[in-house]
Amino acid sequence: MIDSSLDFHNCLYNIPMEMFKTLAPEAKFAVDFLGEASVLARKIQDEMVDPALEKNDRSPVTVADIAVQALLGYYLSERNPGAALIAEESSTMFAGEEGHRLVEAAAAFISSMVPGFREQSFRALLDYGAGLEKSNYWVLDPIDGTKGFLRGDQYAVALAYIEKGEVVLGGLACPRLSETGPGEASSVEKGNICIAVKGEGTYSRQEGDSDWTRTGVSRTDDPAEAVVLRSFESGHTNVSDIDRITGELGVQAAPLRVDSQVKYTLLARGKGDIYLRIPSASSPGYVEKIWDHAAGKLVVEEAGGKSSDINGNPLDFSRGRFLDQNKGVIATNGILHDKVLEAIRKI
Numbered sequence: 001m002i003d004s005s006l007d008f009h010n011c012l013y014n015i016p017m018e019m020f021k022t023l024a025p026e027a028k029f030a031v032d033f034l035g036e037a038s039v040l041a042r043k044i045q046d047e048m049v050d051p052a053l054e055k056n057d058r059s060p061v062t063v064a065d066i067a068v069q070a071l072l073g074y075y076l077s078e079r080n081p082g083a084a085l086i087a088e089e090s091s092t093m094f095a096g097e098e099g100h101r102l103v104e105a106a107a108a109f110i111s112s113m114v115p116g117f118r119e120q121s122f123r124a125l126l127d128y129g130a131g132l133e134k135s136n137y138w139v140l141d142p143i144d145g146t147k148g149f150l151r152g153d154q155y156a157v158a159l160a161y162i163e164k165g166e167v168v169l170g171g172l173a174c175p176r177l178s179e180t181g182p183g184e185a186s187s188v189e190k191g192n193i194c195i196a197v198k199g200e201g202t203y204s205r206q207e208g209d210s211d212w213t214r215t216g217v218s219r220t221d222d223p224a225e226a227v228v229l230r231s232f233e234s235g236h237t238n239v240s241d242i243d244r245i246t247g248e249l250g251v252q253a254a255p256l257r258v259d260s261q262v263k264y265t266l267l268a269r270g271k272g273d274i275y276l277r278i279p280s281a282s283s284p285g286y287v288e289k290i291w292d293h294a295a296g297k298l299v300v301e302e303a304g305g306k307s308s309d310i311n312g313n314p315l316d317f318s319r320g321r322f323l324d325q326n327k328g329v330i331a332t333n334g335i336l337h338d339k340v341l342e343a344i345r346k347i
Contacts, residue, residue: 001025003079008032012039012207013173013193019212020197023161023169030159031195033075034173036113037068037142037157038191038207042175044109045149064149065089066126067106068142068157073128074110074120076138084137085129086321088291094123136163141291145260148232153185156261160294165318168198170298174262179206181271182258194265196302202268217305217333218270223249223343226273226336229263230255238278241347245276248343264296267331268303274340277329278310288323297331306334312341 002025004017013035017024044064069089076083094103103122111117129138138161145155154176161169176185177192190207194215203212220226228246231237246255256272266272279286297307297315307315310328319325330340 001080002029004028008036008075011035013205015195015203015212019203020200022200023197026161026169027171027195027197029075029079030161030169030171031193033072034157034159034171034193034195035207036075037071038173038175038193040064040071040109040113041068041143041149041155041157041173042189042191043113045152045175048105048109061089061093061102062143062146062149063102063105063109065143065146066094066102067109069140070106070122070125070128071110071114072138072140072142072159073125074114074117076128077120077125082132083129084132084134085140086137086290087130087140088142088289089126090130091123091126135165136161138162139291139294141261141295144292145262148185148259151232153232154182154258154260154262156265158261158291158295160291160298162290162294162317165316166198167294167298167317169196170295170302171195172261172265172295172299174265177262177265181266182256182262192265194268194299196268196299198298198302200302202299202303204265204269215268215303216270217268217300217303218273219335220273220333221335223336223339224252226251227253227271228255229266229272229275230257231263232257232259237276238280241278242276244347245278245340245343246274248346249339261292261296264300264331267305267333268299270333273333273336275329275331276340279328288326288329290317290321290323293323293329300331304334305332306337307331308337308341310341310344 004025015031141158149155157173175191176188196202202215204215309326316325
């Protein structure tokens, strides 16, 4: 059980416990952590984007990735001991001199914010909660959109809570997202956070604001007017098929290009209408990871939107780390969802 009496060191997004009828302690924990993680990630991005290591799938991992994940391990050990966690990073990849440098840098950044952090074992905290067989568990993507992070652009910290295979809480911190939209990320010193609890809506707050705002998707019902949210990076999605789908829909508006689960936040806030992640022909065996979609999926759905795979099936989070029963991902404002599925079937 989460101890809600323990305060985070530098929380900027405090959530009233009465805002949600269910999961209030978990929601408060998520928001407190995401607020702290946002400050930490932005500090690292400003002061030290590099170095980065390359994982086996050729994706980069930075000081911020492991710092944010270890920070969650630290706060889980303090406020929710014994909690299970599925997260993207693992201490096993940080062998050798370069890995040691990343660990030392990450630990130094955390200790600058959290007094006494160096008393803990960094590698143990990085792996905190891993491998535990529990029906309820947290899911974390510490820096979703690492390439955007490295460019000085948009990225997200994504945290979700799963109960018996169902996402019941989702939170997204977007440290460089302004109130009006992506804009010039490097100039944004205060970011945005969204929090959703199943059946109770999605709420958004800009850092420094005093109140949370109930968030809702757009009411766009004409595909020609729809804004499609697309990535700068195309590693795991099929760009040509997305072009064909948007052509079939008759989309006229220019796409909004932004990395990571920031797209889910924009969709939930009515700043976009359609998000497509279509399997790439160059990576036919690629399977989506739960940390890439768990938080964003619920944030969009509780804002009135809809998500599914490209066949219209619900996303299945009951099978561990992978969405291996699904093919691709679609998220929309709900109104356009069936039209998007129809366009996909036609091509």
